Amino acid sequence: MTETFQFKLTATDGKARRGEVSMPRGTIRTPAFMPVGTVGTVKAMYLDQVRDLGADIILGNTYHLMLRPGAERVARLGGLHELIRWKHPILTDSGGFQVMSLSGLRKLDEQGVTFKSHVDGALHHMSPERSIEIQGLLGSDIQMQLDECVALPASPKEIERAMEMSLRWAERCKVAFGDQPGKAMFGIVQGGDIPHLRVRSAQALAALDLKGYAIGGLAVGEPQEVMLDMIDTTIPHMPAEKPRYLMGVGTPDDMLKSVARGVDMFDCVMPTRSGRHGLAFTRRGRINLRNARHAEDMRPLDEESSCPAARDYSRAYLHHLVRANESLGGMLLTWNNLSYYQDLMAGIRKAIEEGRFADFMAQTQEEWARGDL
Numbered sequence: 001m002t003e004t005f006q007f008k009l010t011a012t013d014g015k016a017r018r019g020e021v022s023m024p025r026g027t028i029r030t031p032a033f034m035p036v037g038t039v040g041t042v043k044a045m046y047l048d049q050v051r052d053l054g055a056d057i058i059l060g061n062t063y064h065l066m067l068r069p070g071a072e073r074v075a076r077l078g079g080l081h082e083l084i085r086w087k088h089p090i091l092t093d094s095g096g097f098q099v100m101s102l103s104g105l106r107k108l109d110e111q112g113v114t115f116k117s118h119v120d121g122a123l124h125h126m127s128p129e130r131s132i133e134i135q136g137l138l139g140s141d142i143q144m145q146l147d148e149c150v151a152l153p154a155s156p157k158e159i160e161r162a163m164e165m166s167l168r169w170a171e172r173c174k175v176a177f178g179d180q181p182g183k184a185m186f187g188i189v190q191g192g193d194i195p196h197l198r199v200r201s202a203q204a205l206a207a208l209d210l211k212g213y214a215i216g217g218l219a220v221g222e223p224q225e226v227m228l229d230m231i232d233t234t235i236p237h238m239p240a241e242k243p244r245y246l247m248g249v250g251t252p253d254d255m256l257k258s259v260a261r262g263v264d265m266f267d268c269v270m271p272t273r274s275g276r277h278g279l280a281f282t283r284r285g286r287i288n289l290r291n292a293r294h295a296e297d298m299r300p301l302d303e304e305s306s307c308p309a310a311r312d313y314s315r316a317y318l319h320h321l322v323r324a325n326e327s328l329g330g331m332l333l334t335w336n337n338l339s340y341y342q343d344l345m346a347g348i349r350k351a352i353e354e355g356r357f358a359d360f361m362a363q364t365q366e367e368w369a370r371g372d373l
């Protein structure tokens with residue numbers, strides 16, 4: 001714990017990095033998976049459980065929180081940490097991605113975005129400055145610049161326009177954020193699936209000397225190999241001494257392959273959202289508990305797991321709960337999935353420390369491929 005924001009690398013194994021982000025509210029062990037707490041809750045979980053699984057930081061979505069309960073209201077209630085009773089770091093995204101994907105986008109220009117709330121249809125305008133102001137009102141520890149995340153496929157001209165505007169917005173966010181020693185504002189590399197635009201974005205952001213950098217605009221429908229190619233293209237132009245956060249990623253396989261390329265931080269709704277839809281992540285791959293084959297399978301998901309949801313409940317019962325659409329089904333599978341994700345990250349961190357990440361990756365992938373015995 002420090003009064004300032006510090007990132008230190010403690011071990012490397014090839015391009016894989018083990019590190020720590022130290023902030024006043026706590027230390028983030030990297031590579032890190034950040035559970036998504038969209039509207040101030042990691043859905044179907046108590047935050048004590050989320051912490052006990054090993055999460056050092058959770059994510060809040062600015063778009064959702066600004067609409068409900070509202071940024072000023074959260075501030076009046078003591079800030080997000082107080083409201084949701086999470087005393088560790090929180091990273092908030094800028095809202096840009098949700099505005100593009102969830103809201104009724106009305107206008108996007110140099111000033112910012114104007115959109116209709118998906119909650120009550122009210123019109124909102126968000127500028128880079130307002131996004132940083134909202135994240136400050138929420139009490140966010142790591143704030144993300146406002147950027148424009150273009151859905152792929154898109155024309156090179158469109159991707160370049162959005163990337164250049166995102167660079168100008170990054171400068172405005174840096175000014176708006178100012179100097180907050182115990183907090184950080186991260187830039188976001190954009191540029192779609194066009195290598196020279198990715199390089200241009202990374203180099204221009206590096207010149208802003210921000211405290212950390214995200215790779216955005218990926219996992220938006222492109223094949224995994226394209227995503228990995230863009231990571232390979234971008235990372236050499238990102239400052240090695242700063243944290244690298246791959247936004248919205250991903251599956252366990254995505255994360256292994258991205259750690260191998262030098263990524264430090266991840267967030268994804270995959271473990272929580274798919275848990276609510278009946279999907280279990282395990283050491284032997286994915287299991288869809290809706291499938292009738294589980295109806296009388298008395299085995300637990302993983303008898304060796306430390307998580308009660310994986311170890312103490314039969315697949316038959318989980319299948320029943322999922323088929324009956326019972327809340328407990330989503331609760332237990334979310335618990336299992338976040339436990340698996342955090343155990344995977346803990347295994348990755350240990351493997352890098354011990355210089356055996358390549359073997360760990362191969363063994364993990366082999367066990368997934370072996371399937372559910």
Ligand SMILES: CNc1nc2cc(C(=O)NN)ccc2[nH]1
Nearest residue numbers: 097147149216217218219247248
């Ligand atoms: C699930 N895929 C996915 N891609 C994302 C990209 C961004 C981004 O570029 N924000 N500026 C954010 C969230 C994402 N989630």
